[in-house]
Amino acid sequence: MEPQEKWQANMEKVAFAKRFPGLLHDWSEAKGKRILSIIQLTARPGQVILFDDRTFLVAGLAGLADPDPAHLIAGLFAAETPLRDWYPDAFARLVGLRERDDQLTQQARVEKIAGAIRHNAGLPGLKEAVARALKDVSESNKGEKD
Numbered sequence: 001m002e003p004q005e006k007w008q009a010n011m012e013k014v015a016f017a018k019r020f021p022g023l024l025h026d027w028s029e030a031k032g033k034r035i036l037s038i039i040q041l042t043a044r045p046g047q048v049i050l051f052d053d054r055t056f057l058v059a060g061l062a063g064l065a066d067p068d069p070a071h072l073i074a075g076l077f078a079a080e081t082p083l084r085d086w087y088p089d090a091f092a093r094l095v096g097l098r099e100r101d102d103q104l105t106q107q108a109r110v111e112k113i114a115g116a117i118r119h120n121a122g123l124p125g126l127k128e129a130v131a132r133a134l135k136d137v138s139e140s141n142k143g144e145k146d
Helices: 003-018 069-078 080-086 088-119 126-145
Strands: 035-040 047-051 056-059
Touching (some): 047 069, 056 069, 069 080
Antiparallel strands (some): 035 047
16 A cells, blocks of 8 residues: 555545535534534534534534534534434445545554564564564454453
């Protein structure tokens, strides 16, 4: 996997999140709208404010609209139930983009670890230490499955 591929997958996910249907980018766009509900973000400060016309606003720190990409994506998934109902195709696409980004992140980590092992293969005891670590992890996982 090329680093460019991972970067591109993340950029595509963020770009799609920023243009998610119904997303408002500024408080001025909410003027005159009726609030349907407010959903608190759990992993970070902020809320998703849902309006009765199927628009919404993700408010980050200090209530500021148009939050950073991590806040925005957290907000979209915090409001999964209504957004999946309101915009099923868009939400399915967002899930697919997130899964692809997550897969490439995991693949990049594996390649980084494997590269570090290859790069340091000449160190005395490394092969044995890696074999022990993998055996320990395998045994630990086997005990969890029982």
